[in-house]
Amino acid sequence: MAKSPCTHGQAPCFDQNYHLDRGDVEGSAGLTRRVRGVAQKENAVSKRWKEPAHILGVGCTRFGNLLETPELAGLGLQELAAMAAKEALADAGMGPQDVDAVFVGNVTMQTSQMPATYSQLANWLGTRFKAGVHFDAACSTTNVGATMAAMGVASGAYDRVLVVGLESTQSQPDGLSPYARTTIPTEEMWLWTDQCVNKAYSVPQGYDIFPTYNAFVAQGYCRKYGVSLEDLDRGLFELCRTRRLHGAMNPKAIRQQTLEDEAKAMGFDDPWAFWTSRYNPHVAWPSRLYSVVTPADGASAMVIGRGDEAVAGASAPVELKGFGVSVMDLPWYDDDPTVMPIDKESFSKAYTMAGIQPGDIDYLHTHDCSHIMSICSAEASGFLPEGQGLAYAREGRLRFDGDRPMSTHGGRHAFGHAWAASAGSDTYEAVKQIRGQAGPRQMPKAPKTAVIHTHGYAMISTVLVLQGGN
Amino acid sequence: MADSTVKKYYDGLAQGKLLGKKCNKCGGVTFPPTTACNECGSYEQDWTELSGRGRLLFLSHGIAPPPNPRFNDLAPYGYGHVKLEEGVYVQAIITGVDISPDALRKHFEAGPSPVIPDILDVEGLPVLAFKAG
Ligand SMILES: [Zn+2]
Numbered sequence: 001m002a003k004s005p006c007t008h009g010q011a012p013c014f015d016q017n018y019h020l021d022r023g024d025v026e027g028s029a030g031l032t033r034r035v036r037g038v039a040q041k042e043n044a045v046s047k048r049w050k051e052p053a054h055i056l057g058v059g060c061t062r063f064g065n066l067l068e069t070p071e072l073a074g075l076g077l078q079e080l081a082a083m084a085a086k087e088a089l090a091d092a093g094m095g096p097q098d099v100d101a102v103f104v105g106n107v108t109m110q111t112s113q114m115p116a117t118y119s120q121l122a123n124w125l126g127t128r129f130k131a132g133v134h135f136d137a138a139c140s141t142t143n144v145g146a147t148m149a150a151m152g153v154a155s156g157a158y159d160r161v162l163v164v165g166l167e168s169t170q171s172q173p174d175g176l177s178p179y180a181r182t183t184i185p186t187e188e189m190w191l192w193t194d195q196c197v198n199k200a201y202s203v204p205q206g207y208d209i210f211p212t213y214n215a216f217v218a219q220g221y222c223r224k225y226g227v228s229l230e231d232l233d234r235g236l237f238e239l240c241r242t243r244r245l246h247g248a249m250n251p252k253a254i255r256q257q258t259l260e261d262e263a264k265a266m267g268f269d270d271p272w273a274f275w276t277s278r279y280n281p282h283v284a285w286p287s288r289l290y291s292v293v294t295p296a297d298g299a300s301a302m303v304i305g306r307g308d309e310a311v312a313g314a315s316a317p318v319e320l321k322g323f324g325v326s327v328m329d330l331p332w333y334d335d336d337p338t339v340m341p342i343d344k345e346s347f348s349k350a351y352t353m354a355g356i357q358p359g360d361i362d363y364l365h366t367h368d369c370s371h372i373m374s375i376c377s378a379e380a381s382g383f384l385p386e387g388q389g390l391a392y393a394r395e396g397r398l399r400f401d402g403d404r405p406m407s408t409h410g411g412r413h414a415f416g417h418a419w420a421a422s423a424g425s426d427t428y429e430a431v432k433q434i435r436g437q438a439g440p441r442q443m444p445k446a447p448k449t450a451v452i453h454t455h456g457y458a459m460i461s462t463v464l465v466l467q468g469g470n
Numbered sequence: 471m472a473d474s475t476v477k478k479y480y481d482g483l484a485q486g487k488l489l490g491k492k493c494n495k496c497g498g499v500t501f502p503p504t505t506a507c508n509e510c511g512s513y514e515q516d517w518t519e520l521s522g523r524g525r526l527l528f529l530s531h532g533i534a535p536p537p538n539p540r541f542n543d544l545a546p547y548g549y550g551h552v553k554l555e556e557g558v559y560v561q562a563i564i565t566g567v568d569i570s571p572d573a574l575r576k577h578f579e580a581g582p583s584p585v586i587p588d589i590l591d592v593e594g595l596p597v598l599a600f601k602a603g
Contacts (some may be wrong), residue, residue: 187537210533285571
């Protein structure tokens with residue numbers, strides 16, 4: 001590979017990835033060549049933590065509906081946030097006054113009607129006088145928060161930071177009431193959520209997440225790998241069964257019924273007949289309703305710190321070894337909808353920083369608002385071989401007890417998706433798996449290395465690499 | 471008053487023109503137009519008009535009611551991933567197509583097909599859609 005500077009930008013350029021991506025430079029396909037790239041190695045030296053950062057504690061509410069779900073019904077967003085924070089602080093063996101700063105994320109301001117959460121939550125979290133900020137990276141929010149908190153810790157500016165994400169996608173304040181909430185229609189939720197998407201051109205001209213993030217990706221996958229539409233449907237059916245199985249084993253999931261049980265309840269002995277029935281319509285052909293997100297209300301929290309002090313009663317710290325973040329606007333792909341360049345970037349950056357290879361990964365979560373996209377991201381991560389993800393799903397290999405376990409909390413469809421809180425729920429699950437605390441869905445051998453990938457609208461690809469002690 | 475890039479784009483659409491930017495540094499075409507080249511990030515760009523000819527790579531449909539109430543009367547509509555002959559990608563409403571599963575399957579099996587702009591007036595806003603061409 002050439003090392004001489006080029007002039008694809010204004011300044012002399014050593015960025016081989018730019019040219020590899022464009023096919024200017026010969027190289028074997030895939031992520032590993034990027035990790036081996038000269039430029040990556042040079043960058044890696046300057047992109048290590050100066051001091052290690054650890055996740056000391058994690059918390060997460062049940063994901064559900066503030067108007068209906070027993071554990072949540074009647075709560076306000078302040079209490080929801082406090083519930084997650086209390087669990088995270090207890091997990092870390094500390095109290096709210098032990099943190100130096102609070103970073104709070106929330107995306108859909110129309111449903112929270114609560115900017116300035118740093119002060120509005122201070123008396124609910126018990127964090128008066130601490131530093132604070134309100135921030136947003138859409139569905140990557142809590143994990144981007146973890147990276148910012150870790151930067152605060154690794155720099156020496158903070159010893160411990162509390163990161164909180166909270167979201168309601170199901171309801172909004174009822175008029176001017178300080179506590180009553182009222183449900184919102186699905187299309188209104190999407191209108192507000194799509195305010196994260198290109199507002200100059202895409203949204204005004206008919207943008208719709210279902211074809212963009214589901215149907216084109218599914219069609220592209222079939223065309224690229226020669227997968228038949230029937231095998232696509234079967235593969236996504238089996239993937240849904242796996243995620244629903246995980247949800248059925250998770251008391252915090254919004255959907256706790258297996259797909260088989262739901263089919264029976266609807267009068268179908270054969271779950272495949274239920275899958276292909278009118279109860280599971282195409283949201284955007286060939287993608288079906290049960291291959292996509294289940295919007296939810298919820299909150300998650302984590303405590304990030306140095307991890308070098310023994311705290312009585314605390315759970316084992318999990319190291320945040322590295323991260324990668326990469327952003328782009330629509331369209332998110334070129335000829336090949338199965339590959340988002342931002343994913344290649346974020347995985348590559350995270351692996352380099354953490355000093356890992358794809359073969360080191362024991363547990364993976366990829367953003368699964370769209371099940372087919374989550375398979376593409378898992379293949380981009382190197383955890384699943386290209387073009388084989390759906391076959392792996394059919395063979396049950398993505399289950400908690402399989403050899404490529406993914407999204408054991410149930411993912412966005414079964415665990416649910418509360419925009420700003422969800423990335424924290426993914427990290428929560430990974431931390432529990434690493435510590436061997438995942439209950440009935442615990443992987444037979446607790447993972448040492450876990451990778452968490454999220455897509456925040458529209459679009460911020462975020463990857464965390466977590467490692468347990470041994 | 472300063473010129474709005476976004477307004478100029480929509481004014482162009484209303485006249486049947488697809489206006490983008492061409493980079494003075496790398497020659498890259500940015501469409502729809504912004505203040506920076508989508509290839510290299512340079513701010514040094516000039517306006518350019520695109521031909522509008524392209525290929526429809528993938529075709530599906532959106533949901534109904536649609537996420538944006540502007541399209542209440544059109545939804546559910548065909549929606550496609552289009553590559554324009556200048557090398558840029560656009561996702562847009564596709565008109566004049568049957569969006570039943572059987573028809574979409576036939577379209578998928580037939581593969582990419584040529585399209586040309588079909589600029590719609592939707593609640594007073596010109597909207598870039600495409601049709602078979
Ligand atoms: Zn340029």
